[in-house]
Amino acid sequence: MMITSERAYTYAKASGIIGKSFLRKRMQELAAVSRLNELDRLVFGEKARELPERALLFDLQRRIMQRTAEEILNLVKQAFPRFLAQELPVPQAMPPNLRLIQLCVQSYEYQDLKMVLTSLAKGEQTAPFHIDIAPFGSIDFSAYPHLERMVRNSEFSWLVEKGPVYQNQNLVLSLQNELDRRYYHLLWEAVQRLAYSEKGPVEDLLRREIEYKNFQWALRLKIYFDVPTEEIEKQLIQEQYRGRSLAAETIRCLSLPVDQASAWATSPYYFLLNKETPDTPWKPDPRFVQRHAALELYHRAWRYFRRYPFSLSALVCFIKLKQFEEDLLISLSEGLALGFSGKEVLQELEVSP
Known part of the structure; x- marks a missing residue:
């Protein structure tokens, strides 16, 4: 570095x-x-x-x-x-450590692009607010509302091939989920290219982030919208770690009864779940899980920053x-x-x- x-x-x-x-x-x-x-x-x-x-x-x-x-x-x-x-190399030519940091910074661009898709679906002519991450950005936000011009010659040009998003909220939701999955695929790929001496803590932090994101997203779809398990699986981040999908444990949890906290005790994510309270029916609370996952990652990042x-x-x-x-x-x-x-x-x- x-x-x-x-x-x-x-x-x-x-x-x-x-x-x-x-x-x-x-x-x-x-x-x-x-x-x-x-x-x-x-x-x-x-x-x-x-x-x-x-x-x-x-x-x-x-x-x-x-x-x-x-x-x-x-x-x-x-x-x-x-x-x-000098001019930033194309992603394929970047050293692995620089590529990883570029992707960490690009989290802003991915979030901003999801907001752009929402605005385009509503037919809004004024561009939503975005964060300037030069020199790491690849989207021309000044070309809004012309999506093709915005993403031309960028990592996001594939979006145009998916069809128009105007008044197509289902397509927007699908694209936003695909953006998440592509983003974490690129992050995981960049981590795997790191030298062994640099990989350990970063890989552990990202692995947990992916697993927790899968878990809280699956719970949200299951608890709030009763989405079938096979449809939830398609929306999860399926990167491999030691020969096993990082979505495997979340998929297993989808078969557990949502009204029995004890049935979830064998899950490694049990510590993220809300606890039972007397005289109150229990079910997993996705918002509680999201908060506690963020806190766990925060404390781990702090330890690794110092260590x-x-x-x-x-x-x-x-x-x-x-x-x-x-x-x-x-x-x-x-x-x-x-x-x-x-x-x-x-x-x-x-x-x-």
């Missing part, structure tokens, strides 16, 4: 950014806010804006996302100065930690807009310093 002195400087810079982020002890400051403008001042200081609360919500969320992306991009540019001083300094793993974990903070701040802003206090939101999210 870089010479030792560059790795040391990059890790020191990453540690400084993480230290100033609203993670661990600084979460206590989030619990003290009670209004959106207080959160704005806490996060942005003198750059906070005086806006009506409804307008402030969307404006604040956009600035939070842009702030996170900029911090990530600045550190990545520090980590790969020689590659980023493997000066490594590619530390850079990947830095990105994951900053994106967890971003999700936390977005959730907090939404809760404040609904009239909850910062403390109440953090309690609901089960987040603690």
